[in-house]
Amino acid sequence: MSERPVVQVSDLRKTYGSTVAVESASFEVLEGEIFGLIGPNGASKTTIMECVEGIRRPDRGLISVLGLDPHKDIYKLQHRIGVQLQEAQLQKRIKVWEAVDLWSSLYPHTVDGEALLEQLGLTAKRGSWFMTLSGGQKQRLFIALALINDPEVVFLDELTTGLDPQARRAIWALVTSIRERGKTVLLTTHLMEEAERLCDRVAIIEHGRVIEIDTPQALVSKHCPERGVVFSCDLRDAGAGLRRIEGIEAVTEEGTSYRLEGRGEDFVSHVMRFLSDNEIQVRDFRTVMPTLEDVFLKLTGHGIRD
Amino acid sequence: MLRSLLKLTWVEIKIFVREPMGVLGTVGIPVLIFLALGKTLGGAPEDASELPTFLGPQLPVFAAVFIAVGSVLSLVAIISIYREGGILKRLRATPLRPQIILSAHVLVKLLFTTVTIALLLLAGRRFFPVAPEASLFSLGLALLFTTVSILAIGFVIASVVPTARFAQPIGSAILYPMLALSGVLVSAEGLPAGWRVVANLLPLTHAVSLLQGIWTGAGWGDHLIEVAALILNFVICIALSAKIFRWE
Numbered sequence: 001m002s003e004r005p006v007v008q009v010s011d012l013r014k015t016y017g018s019t020v021a022v023e024s025a026s027f028e029v030l031e032g033e034i035f036g037l038i039g040p041n042g043a044s045k046t047t048i049m050e051c052v053e054g055i056r057r058p059d060r061g062l063i064s065v066l067g068l069d070p071h072k073d074i075y076k077l078q079h080r081i082g083v084q085l086q087e088a089q090l091q092k093r094i095k096v097w098e099a100v101d102l103w104s105s106l107y108p109h110t111v112d113g114e115a116l117l118e119q120l121g122l123t124a125k126r127g128s129w130f131m132t133l134s135g136g137q138k139q140r141l142f143i144a145l146a147l148i149n150d151p152e153v154v155f156l157d158e159l160t161t162g163l164d165p166q167a168r169r170a171i172w173a174l175v176t177s178i179r180e181r182g183k184t185v186l187l188t189t190h191l192m193e194e195a196e197r198l199c200d201r202v203a204i205i206e207h208g209r210v211i212e213i214d215t216p217q218a219l220v221s222k223h224c225p226e227r228g229v230v231f232s233c234d235l236r237d238a239g240a241g242l243r244r245i246e247g248i249e250a251v252t253e254e255g256t257s258y259r260l261e262g263r264g265e266d267f268v269s270h271v272m273r274f275l276s277d278n279e280i281q282v283r284d285f286r287t288v289m290p291t292l293e294d295v296f297l298k299l300t301g302h303g304i305r306d
Numbered sequence: 307m308l309r310s311l312l313k314l315t316w317v318e319i320k321i322f323v324r325e326p327m328g329v330l331g332t333v334g335i336p337v338l339i340f341l342a343l344g345k346t347l348g349g350a351p352e353d354a355s356e357l358p359t360f361l362g363p364q365l366p367v368f369a370a371v372f373i374a375v376g377s378v379l380s381l382v383a384i385i386s387i388y389r390e391g392g393i394l395k396r397l398r399a400t401p402l403r404p405q406i407i408l409s410a411h412v413l414v415k416l417l418f419t420t421v422t423i424a425l426l427l428l429a430g431r432r433f434f435p436v437a438p439e440a441s442l443f444s445l446g447l448a449l450l451f452t453t454v455s456i457l458a459i460g461f462v463i464a465s466v467v468p469t470a471r472f473a474q475p476i477g478s479a480i481l482y483p484m485l486a487l488s489g490v491l492v493s494a495e496g497l498p499a500g501w502r503v504v505a506n507l508l509p510l511t512h513a514v515s516l517l518q519g520i521w522t523g524a525g526w527g528d529h530l531i532e533v534a535a536l537i538l539n540f541v542i543c544i545a546l547s548a549k550i551f552r553w554e
């Protein structure tokens with residue numbers, strides 16, 4: 001990853017009639033990184049993404065992609081970016097290979113379409129009509145179309161929605177390989193596991209504002225320093241001793257199983273040292289670490305919003 | 307650019323023929339109706355004098371204009387389906403420009419209109435002999451020219467019609483009055499003076515007048531006004547549709 005910003009967004013604002021979708025958004029995506037926009041439904045991830053792709057016109061703010069203005073230089077830009085939209089359709093009766101072939105004819109420089117179909121597991125479906133594909137197959141076709149022109153920046157809006165675990169993993173590998181070839185990826189997702197695995201950095205979007213930007217690990221240690229340890233042992237009533245462990249905040253006993261909650265990077269080591277110092281035999285031992293999902297829920301609230 | 311246009315046109319042709327009902331409706335039905343009408347009404351000009359002219363010797367011109375109007379309506383319908391279904395939005399994120407997309411559909415319509423009209427002329431030759439002075443080449447050119455200029459009206463309507471449900475009524479509301487005033491149903495002399503002025507401002511009137519002229523053996527030189535009017539209509543429509551085109 002270099003320090004060169006490939007996408008720059010500053011003070012973006014977008015309204016639909018009287019609805020303010022994006023209040024103010026600013027962020028930068030660096031060359032060669034996978035950058036994720038995460039946020040609850042209606043937070044405006046798609047709107048921000050489509051403004052950056054040049055599909056929507058912002059009311060205010062500056063956007064630059066590969067040094068180009070997505071509005072003025074849209075045709076120049078479209079040759080260098082790949083786009084997968086959250087909701088898209090093709091002609092009902094277009095065949096898979098025809099779509100790939102058509103897309104190939106639109107760009108001067110393309111990758112091998114058949115190889116792409118193979119990579120996305122669509123070879124068996126290459127002669128099928130679009131309308132007969134399953135949701136996940138359509139999604140994979142759209143990913144293929146987004147990659148056909150070997151783009152420098154790829155935009156993926158909800159890339160694995162509707163995909164089964166195998167396909168999801170295959171797509172993750174594909175996205176990682178895009179980064180390995182020095183390309184940049186801007187994606188949105190609702191799966192925090194996906195964001196944690198794929199993204200170098202994420203921006204958390206809430207009500208049309210960017211409320212945090214950082215690496216997933218940094219966000220977790222900043223917002224969720226809690227650590228948990230669960231174990232079971234034959235010892236009864238060990239609670240009093242356990243409560244003396246450094247950093248501990250709560251102990252829950254259920255028969256022979258204990259759940260300890262504390263905070264700080266060292267909390268788990270303190271627990272282990274206590275157990276070994278007191279020669280306590282544990283039958284199982286597991287740590288409960290906060291994830292990006294916990295950060296997400298903490299920062300954006302738990303309820304479903306409009 | 308040209309490569310994209312040809313590729314898209316070819317794909318759209320294949321997609322079109324994959325829907326048998328569509329092909330039957332566009333090509334089969336008009337030919338059948340025409341033949342049925344021709345059999346009962348045509349070939350006997352002396353009896354036909356009691357019929358409105360459009361069912362008599364002018365039937366081929368009427369049929370041609372009617373088919374062209376039908377193509378416009380289906381152009382509008384298909385673009386609105388693409389718009390509503392988000393297909394246009396997906397195409398927007400590619401280097402395809404709206405004019406290319408519309409042109410590809412126009413080429414498809416043109417192809418099937420040509421096929422239909424050629425079939426009509428072939429099948430109807432017995433009932434409606436072309437005036438001996440008219441050259442087939444000239445007639446073909448006139449048909450192509452008028453169809454393209456009528457389809458240009460479709461460009462404008464197709465650029466903005468929001469949903470497929472509105473496509474048919476809006477298209478019909480614009481085109482059928484044009485058709486009614488065009489002189490193919492009622493001759494221009496039969497219209498009140500005020501309406502005649504309106505009719506003269508409508509492109510379809512000029513298309514009909516040109517076709518009738520060429521059909522009855524007149525030369526292009528006698529129809530320069532119509533030709534100019536249709537070219538003007540084409541230029542205005544294309545410029546307008548580029549301005550107002552909506553992707554979603």
Ligand SMILES: Nc1ncnc2c1ncn2[C@@H]1O[C@H](COP(=O)(O)OP(=O)(O)OP(=O)(O)O)[C@@H](O)[C@H]1O
Pocket residue numbers: 016019021039040041042043044045046047048086
């Ligand atoms: N075309 C539109 N017209 C009017 N309002 C819109 C339009 N598109 C989106 N909105 C509104 O803008 C807000 C943001 O929508 P957007 O689709 O950007 O959210 P999102 O974060 O992508 O949501 P999701 O996670 O559900 O995909 C929502 O309140 C939505 O209702």
Ligand SMILES: [Mg+2]
Pocket residue numbers: 045046047086157
């Ligand atoms: Mg979205």
